[in-house]
């Protein structure tokens with residue numbers, strides 16, 4: 001069958017069904033297809049095929065987030081008083097390749113200690129490193145300056161023959177990077193040739209990207225699935241797109257997963273919503289890879305979840321598993337724009353605001369800027385003791401308990417963007433900016449079904465800044481705001497703040513400025529008053545958004561600790577049903593999450609191959 005929008009009537013049963021052809025699902029399906037040519041695998045993806053210019057060309061990435069996008073799924077939370085009574089919109093992958101096909105392509109690795117803290121047999125950082133290496137071919141060369149990696153470290157930490165090519169791409173903004181790094185160094189941040197050495201802290205690096213040397217996006221569908229659909233050696237791999245899975249089917253005893261119920265996605269076929277669902281059977285295994293926001297909903301529609309939630313939604317309980325859909329985590333993101341003396345072509349603004357012509361024009365010219373994502377430098381930062389103390393006694397107690405003796409744990413991640421990251425407020429003038437996200441949030445959310453069908457809306461609460469310690473997550477952003485602003489103020493092209501900053505009182509030293517030249521060489525830190533901090537905290541609550549790093553709604557941990565899957569990714573209480581995506585992460589990671597999703601995919605594939613009695617490749 002290959003790739004299709006319709007399942008031929010002849011295919012009623014396969015060996016393995018992978019539900020969700022996203023980042024993790026594509027890896028699992030491809031590796032299973034390699035392991036045994038007679039094993040029939042069907043990937044079912046709700047979104048369209050990913051072979052689109054807006055996915056292939058990195059610089060076109062914002063198009064996938066347009067409100068009418070058919071490649072992104074927009075999860076909408078209920079309004080919360082903790083974030084200014086706003087509903088938050090959390091986009092996730094809605095296309096073959098999932099998040100990896102629409103994300104911003106920043107390559108970033110979890111700290112070693114993050115994975116060790118998962119505390120799960122077989123999932124330590126040492127045991128997982130081979131899987132990250134297996135997924136990637138890492139190109140260390142810096143085309144635009146920078147120190148280049150130490151060969152030995154590179155071999156230790158990176159792969160050299162995996163399907164995903166990680167490089168700096170074909171374009172960058174070296175002047176912006178150099179100025180930022182010079183400024184950040186004045187505040188004690190050191191440039192590391194390879195911060196994905198996965199232990200360093202208070203350091204920065206030039207961001208590597210999920211972009212090949214040729215300037216093409218390296219998503220899981222392009223790198224794992226399509227080559228196998230094309231090579232004539234994998235007639236066992238089938239991919240059904242534009243099709244939604246409603247629920248998992250079980251045998252008569254409700255013990256073993258035997259298939260799924262599907263319908264064509266009404267986004268691509270309006271009549272589908274009124275047609276009966278179709279069943280497809282799986283002889284050996286059903287793998288749920290629908291991502292953090294969708295996998296728990298499928299489990300719940302199938303009768304696996306917290307009994308109260310299921311009963312309220314009118315679903316009969318097969319397994320009472322209270323962890324499903326709870327303990328939702330994301331990173332909390334704020335973006336800040338700065339006026340600058342850079343010329344339009346030294347930042348991404350000329351591209352974003354069409355001054356270089358349309359993406360189609362640039363494709364005709366084969367322009368190098370197409371292989372760029374404008375994400376330039378990443379820093380993982382911890383406060384010093386004085387900074388910790390400045391965040392208040394309660395924060396210090398939390399710091400002492402969770403961070404103080406874990407020197408590899410950053411508090412925030414800052415990214416330098418060669419353009420204004422707050423696109424809603426950007427004017428199109430040459431500007432640069434930062435994004436700041438807090439890692440290891442204290443606050444937690446949840447996502448559940450409200451009814452038994454695909455059309456019932458989800459009950460989604462991001463939990464941002466809520467709960468007993470939620471306000472301490474706000475304090476982390478207070479630290480992040482001050483830190484990033486001090487770096488930016490020390491850049492020689494800094495000319496003041498754009499509108500994406502708190503409205504500090506005009507007579508406060510913290511007030512935003514509009515300058516015609518850089519600040520004098522000996523820049524002093526801004527001293528914020530209690531009133532300034534109050535304005536800042538309100539701004540943070542009113543403007544915080546997703547970092548698109550959802551995880552943890554089907555945790556891999558003990559059932560009595562509200563775990564949903566065991567160390568072999570099997571769902572508790574049933575057989576033949578696995579989960580493989582970021583929903584299984586038992587704890588958060590101090591990084592953008594795509595690398596972790598790919599790693600989970602590789603590890604999951606090995607687990608399944610072994611359980612199915614196939615040979616490892």
Ligand SMILES: Cc1cc2nc3c(=O)[nH]c(=O)nc-3n(C[C@H](O)[C@H](O)[C@H](O)COP(=O)(O)OP(=O)(O)OC[C@H]3O[C@@H](n4cnc5c(N)ncnc54)[C@H](O)[C@@H]3O)c2cc1C
Nearest residue numbers: 020022023024046098099103104105106245291582592594
């Ligand atoms: C806008 C955005 C920007 C990001 N930027 C970065 C970045 O720069 N760097 C980075 O490292 N990470 C980034 N991420 C995060 C990263 O891409 C995700 O963490 C990762 O892709 C998640 O992988 P997953 O396999 O868990 O889920 P996904 O990749 O989301 O896969 C789930 C798949 O299941 C499908 N699905 C869901 N429900 C159903 C159903 N009922 N039936 C059939 N199919 C279904 C979805 O359509 C999707 O394709 C970003 C994410 C987004 C959304």
